Amino acid sequence: xxxxxxxxxxxxxxAALWRGLKSFALLRESWVGMLGAFLxxxxxxxxxxxxxxxxxxxxxxxxxxxKPGMEAIKxxxxxxxxxxxxxxxxxxxxxxxxxxxxxxxxxxxISAYTLGILMGLAAGYRGGWxxxxxxxxxxxxxSFPVLVLYIIIIATIGxxxxxxxxxxxxxxxxxxxxIVRGLVLDLRNRxxxxxxxxxxxxxxxxxLVEILPNARGPLxxxxxxxxxxxxxxxxxxxxxxxxxxxxDPDWGGMVNETRQxxxxxxxxxxxxxxxxxxxxLGFNLLADGLREISLRD
Amino acid sequence: xxxxxxxxxGFMIFTMIVVSLILFxxxxxxxxxxxxxxxxxxxxxxxxxxxxxxxxxxNQPVALRYVKWLGNFAIGNLGESIRFKGPVADVxxxxxxxxxxxxxxxxxxxxxxxxxLGVLSGMKEGSKxxxxxxxxxxxxxxxxxxxxxxIFSAIFVFGLKWLPGTSSMSGGFEFKQLIMxxxxxxxxxxxxxxxMTRASMAEVMTSQYVRTAILKGLPYRSVIVKHALxxxxxxxxxxxxxxxxxxxxxxxxxxxFFAYKGFGALILEASLNNDIALLEACAMVAVCVAVTxxxxxxxxxxxxxxxxxxx
Numbered sequence: 001x002x003x004x005x006x007x008x009x010x011x012x013x014x015a016a017l018w019r020g021l022k023s024f025a026l027l028r029e030s031w032v033g034m035l036g037a038f039l040x041x042x043x044x045x046x047x048x049x050x051x052x053x054x055x056x057x058x059x060x061x062x063x064x065x066x067k068p069g070m071e072a073i074k075x076x077x078x079x080x081x082x083x084x085x086x087x088x089x090x091x092x093x094x095x096x097x098x099x100x101x102x103x104x105x106x107x108x109x110i111s112a113y114t115l116g117i118l119m120g121l122a123a124g125y126r127g128g129w130x131x132x133x134x135x136x137x138x139x140x141x142x143s144f145p146v147l148v149l150y151i152i153i154i155a156t157i158g159x160x161x162x163x164x165x166x167x168x169x170x171x172x173x174x175x176x177x178x179i180v181r182g183l184v185l186d187l188r189n190r191x192x193x194x195x196x197x198x199x200x201x202x203x204x205x206x207x208l209v210e211i212l213p214n215a216r217g218p219l220x221x222x223x224x225x226x227x228x229x230x231x232x233x234x235x236x237x238x239x240x241x242x243x244x245x246x247x248d249p250d251w252g253g254m255v256n257e258t259r260q261x262x263x264x265x266x267x268x269x270x271x272x273x274x275x276x277x278x279x280x281l282g283f284n285l286l287a288d289g290l291r292e293i294s295l296r297d
Numbered sequence: 298x299x300x301x302x303x304x305x306x307g308f309m310i311f312t313m314i315v316v317s318l319i320l321f322x323x324x325x326x327x328x329x330x331x332x333x334x335x336x337x338x339x340x341x342x343x344x345x346x347x348x349x350x351x352x353x354x355x356n357q358p359v360a361l362r363y364v365k366w367l368g369n370f371a372i373g374n375l376g377e378s379i380r381f382k383g384p385v386a387d388v389x390x391x392x393x394x395x396x397x398x399x400x401x402x403x404x405x406x407x408x409x410x411x412x413x414l415g416v417l418s419g420m421k422e423g424s425k426x427x428x429x430x431x432x433x434x435x436x437x438x439x440x441x442x443x444x445x446x447x448i449f450s451a452i453f454v455f456g457l458k459w460l461p462g463t464s465s466m467s468g469g470f471e472f473k474q475l476i477m478x479x480x481x482x483x484x485x486x487x488x489x490x491x492x493m494t495r496a497s498m499a500e501v502m503t504s505q506y507v508r509t510a511i512l513k514g515l516p517y518r519s520v521i522v523k524h525a526l527x528x529x530x531x532x533x534x535x536x537x538x539x540x541x542x543x544x545x546x547x548x549x550x551x552x553x554f555f556a557y558k559g560f561g562a563l564i565l566e567a568s569l570n571n572d573i574a575l576l577e578a579c580a581m582v583a584v585c586v587a588v589t590x591x592x593x594x595x596x597x598x599x600x601x602x603x604x605x606x607x608x
Contacts, residue, residue, distance in 0.1 A: 032432060139308075140315050143591060147546035148564060148583045155568040155576065156323045232441045236550055239443040240565060255443055259554070263462065266451045273444035281439035288435055 033289015039282025047098040054092035055080070059247045061087035068267050082267045084258050090268065093249035094275050100250045101279065104161055105230045108168040109223065112230075116173035117219075120180025121207040125188055135181070138174035146171055150233065154242045161244055164237060168230055179222055183215040190214075217294050224287035228280045235276045251276045301599060305592045316584045317370065321363050324573050335571050336379065370581065376574035380566065385578045389563065393582070395466075396548055396559035402475060403482045403544065408537055411487040415494025416529065420521065422499045431495065434488030442550040446481045453477065464555040478551045485547060490536055497532040501525045531601045538594030542587045 027033045046053060055077055056062060063072055064087035066079045081090040123134040141149070153167040187193065188211065196210045237243040238252025246253065251272040258268035325332055332355065333346035350356050354365075369376070375385035414434075418427035440448070454462040454477070464474040501507060502525060510520045548561035556562075564583065567575040 140312050143312055143584060143588045144316070145542050145545035145583050145587050147549050148580055151549070151564060151568045152320070152323060152576070152580055155571075228439065235441050236443060239550065240553060241569065252443070255447060259447070262447065262450060263455060266455055269447045270451055273447045277440040277444050280441070281436060284435050284439045
């Protein structure tokens, strides 16, 4: 008896996973989504293979102010995208920088989603004063202009990778909570929820096992969009000098460090900007493709 | 209607008070580190900090300090800026005016542009024009403001040499210097408004009364102008009002990049220089503007929608 009960949800998860994979395969029907998936995959591979791909050490000064395509005077090798003002190879910094962004952005998004989903489930399922309090808190946080909120948080707790994750979680979980709450309000009166309640399952089990998996469609699309937005945020914070501490490469920070020289050496700022825009574009196109497919069936 | 307005304004005041409390707790109390150390710098010694605390009344109880601080705020006494050596209000007002000018031109161009594009693509959902506009919109919203500022500078400033690369207005106001910052803001923002307009227009186009109007043989143009547009433009109104909130974030990046002496650059300067009084005042003004526009958006939406207005 006990085994059947514990096995049921695992089978459910397996099937859900399989359906999820199949809907990703459907992506080939949308060329916009395919292009997005390709861009994201490209950067993920670059990040994984960074030690193999990068021609130079990203943090060592080799030869300052080299133009793109210039040969290194000492030690050989070509600076395909040039070097920056203190002589670091820009291509290598972009390649290693993809790691930074692809580690912090998903971590921050997952952290924001965890909090947002828990708050949204509680607000939507419990209703009453829980909903009132959580919704008021969300309203107040969302009334801040986002970047002002980030600047205040980073100004008080300091700039570091961990603090950026905290700031992003704080600022974006209310938005996620609102979406989840809306979905839960729609789903909580379904028959299978009533069945689970009649079986006597605990509230959290109903919320996490019965309701949440059925709300996944809109949430996956939103997560893709939000990942793109989190990458923008990390880039902007780096650009404003509130991002990750130097010297490790970070795309926004690279623009900030070299923008005074953009007049004479536009390559120093231009290439990191193209890198970050292409990755964000990838996530946004992927979201658009996924939305198109989910509307179709 | 009246109860709604009163309720919304009540919530607005409540939000401002909570925000002021959050700001006070974050910036003025020991919750996130010693404020004396933040103002005097990490190399100040304990004696200097104690003198500073005594002078600025930081040895009083927190609750009393908060009430005093809020009272000063309410009567317009915003304190002294450390960075600019003067009253906060005198520093902030000219900056706010500059940002208002930038914001005005941004909106004056962005709103008609995004509404026209949104209506055109929503009119025939799935058409070639619709797909082109929406992919173009995704492309422009994928480029963060600082990146499009870099790219436009490379093209229009260094390449074609058409426009000035900084907007500090050091030789008096010059409209030419406003073009680059406004262009960056418009390019980043218009995609979202156009997308919302498109969704609203597409929904209206499938409604019963538009179908009836087409079937009874009205010219397509008058169906669009007389029947569809009036309802399709209610939702974008809210979106545009809420866009002011986004603009307040955007101007920080753009003003910093182009050295425009506006409100956004001021917030950043205040935070990087630990100018607490200035940062508090700027944050309160920013939230106040944001909350006011949200309230106006809510009230305006109700007013524009006859189904709610007459119920």
